[in-house]
Amino acid sequence: MEGTLxxxxxxxxxxxxxxxxxxxxxxxxxxxxxxxxKMELYCNHVFQLLAGDASHLVSPNAEQLDNLPAMAAGTDxxxxxxxxxxxxxxxxxxxxxxxxxxxxxSRALHD
Numbered sequence: 590m591e592g593t594l595x596x597x598x599x600x601x602x603x604x605x606x607x608x609x610x611x612x613x614x615x616x617x618x619x620x621x622x623x624x625x626x627k628m629e630l631y632c633n634h635v636f637q638l639l640a641g642d643a644s645h646l647v648s649p650n651a652e653q654l655d656n657l658p659a660m661a662a663g664t665d666x667x668x669x670x671x672x673x674x675x676x677x678x679x680x681x682x683x684x685x686x687x688x689x690x691x692x693x694x695s696r697a698l699h700d
Contacts, residue, residue, distance in 0.1 A: 590659045597648035617664040
Protein backbone atom coordinates (compact mmCIF):
# COMPACT_ATOMS: atom_id res chain seq x y z
CA MET A 590 0.00 0.00 0.00
CA GLU A 591 1.80 3.08 -1.22
CA GLY A 592 0.97 6.62 -0.20
CA THR A 593 1.21 9.09 2.64
CA LEU A 594 -0.69 9.48 5.91
CA UNK A 595 -0.41 12.49 8.20
CA UNK A 596 -1.46 12.83 11.81
CA UNK A 597 -1.19 15.45 14.54
CA UNK A 598 -0.54 14.40 18.12
CA UNK A 599 -0.16 16.32 21.37
CA UNK A 600 3.07 15.79 23.27
CA UNK A 601 3.46 15.46 27.04
CA UNK A 602 3.92 19.22 27.46
CA UNK A 603 0.94 20.14 25.31
CA UNK A 604 2.80 20.83 22.05
CA UNK A 605 1.32 19.57 18.80
CA UNK A 606 3.52 17.53 16.44
CA UNK A 607 2.91 16.47 12.86
CA UNK A 608 3.69 12.87 11.98
CA UNK A 609 4.01 11.75 8.39
CA UNK A 610 4.13 8.11 7.28
CA UNK A 611 5.06 7.40 3.67
CA UNK A 612 5.56 4.28 1.61
CA UNK A 613 7.02 3.94 -1.85
CA UNK A 614 7.92 0.41 -2.92
CA UNK A 615 9.52 -1.31 0.06
CA UNK A 616 10.57 2.00 1.62
CA UNK A 617 8.36 2.93 4.59
CA UNK A 618 9.21 6.04 6.63
CA UNK A 619 7.76 7.73 9.67
CA UNK A 620 8.78 11.28 10.55
CA UNK A 621 7.78 13.52 13.43
CA UNK A 622 8.31 17.24 13.98
CA UNK A 623 9.33 16.77 17.65
CA UNK A 624 12.98 17.28 18.64
CA UNK A 625 13.78 13.56 18.63
CA UNK A 626 12.08 13.17 15.27
CA LYS A 627 14.01 16.11 13.80
CA MET A 628 17.26 14.40 14.87
CA GLU A 629 16.00 11.07 13.45
CA LEU A 630 16.08 9.45 16.89
CA TYR A 631 13.52 7.10 18.44
CA CYS A 632 10.25 9.03 18.71
CA ASN A 633 7.46 7.88 21.02
CA HIS A 634 4.88 9.72 18.94
CA VAL A 635 5.68 7.64 15.85
CA PHE A 636 5.87 4.40 17.81
CA GLN A 637 2.56 5.02 19.59
CA LEU A 638 0.77 5.51 16.28
CA LEU A 639 2.48 2.46 14.74
CA ALA A 640 1.28 0.47 17.75
CA GLY A 641 -2.29 1.73 17.14
CA ASP A 642 -2.34 4.01 20.19
CA ALA A 643 -4.51 7.04 19.37
CA SER A 644 -4.55 8.44 22.92
CA HIS A 645 -2.53 11.54 21.92
CA LEU A 646 -4.05 11.96 18.47
CA VAL A 647 -5.69 15.36 17.90
CA SER A 648 -6.17 15.26 14.13
CA PRO A 649 -9.65 14.11 13.08
CA ASN A 650 -8.45 11.05 11.14
CA ALA A 651 -8.14 8.31 13.78
CA GLU A 652 -9.73 5.81 11.39
CA GLN A 653 -6.65 6.11 9.16
CA LEU A 654 -4.53 4.45 11.87
CA ASP A 655 -6.06 1.19 10.69
CA ASN A 656 -4.13 1.64 7.42
CA LEU A 657 -0.67 1.74 9.05
CA PRO A 658 -0.13 -2.03 9.45
CA ALA A 659 -0.88 -2.63 5.76
CA MET A 660 1.27 0.32 4.80
CA ALA A 661 4.25 -1.04 6.77
CA ALA A 662 3.72 -4.72 5.85
CA GLY A 663 6.67 -6.42 4.21
CA THR A 664 9.15 -3.67 5.09
CA ASP A 665 12.13 -3.56 7.41
CA UNK A 666 10.07 -1.24 9.64
CA UNK A 667 7.41 -3.93 10.14
CA UNK A 668 10.09 -6.43 11.14
CA UNK A 669 11.84 -3.96 13.46
CA UNK A 670 8.49 -3.10 15.08
CA UNK A 671 7.71 -6.77 15.63
CA UNK A 672 11.19 -7.29 17.15
CA UNK A 673 10.60 -4.36 19.51
CA UNK A 674 7.17 -5.64 20.57
CA UNK A 675 8.64 -9.08 21.30
CA UNK A 676 11.58 -7.58 23.21
CA UNK A 677 9.26 -5.44 25.32
CA UNK A 678 7.11 -8.49 26.13
CA UNK A 679 10.25 -10.41 27.11
CA UNK A 680 11.33 -7.48 29.30
CA UNK A 681 7.99 -7.48 31.13
CA UNK A 682 8.28 -11.25 31.69
CA UNK A 683 11.88 -10.90 32.89
CA UNK A 684 10.93 -8.13 35.32
CA UNK A 685 8.26 -10.45 36.73
CA UNK A 686 10.86 -13.22 37.19
CA UNK A 687 13.27 -10.78 38.88
CA UNK A 688 10.52 -9.60 41.25
CA UNK A 689 9.70 -13.21 42.15
CA UNK A 690 13.39 -13.93 42.77
CA UNK A 691 13.66 -10.89 45.05
CA UNK A 692 10.60 -12.07 46.99
CA UNK A 693 12.10 -15.56 47.33
CA UNK A 694 15.42 -14.10 48.47
CA SER A 695 13.69 -11.91 51.02
CA ARG A 696 11.75 -14.90 52.38
CA ALA A 697 14.91 -17.01 52.53
CA LEU A 698 16.72 -14.27 54.46
CA HIS A 699 13.93 -13.93 57.01
CA ASP A 700 12.86 -17.49 57.80
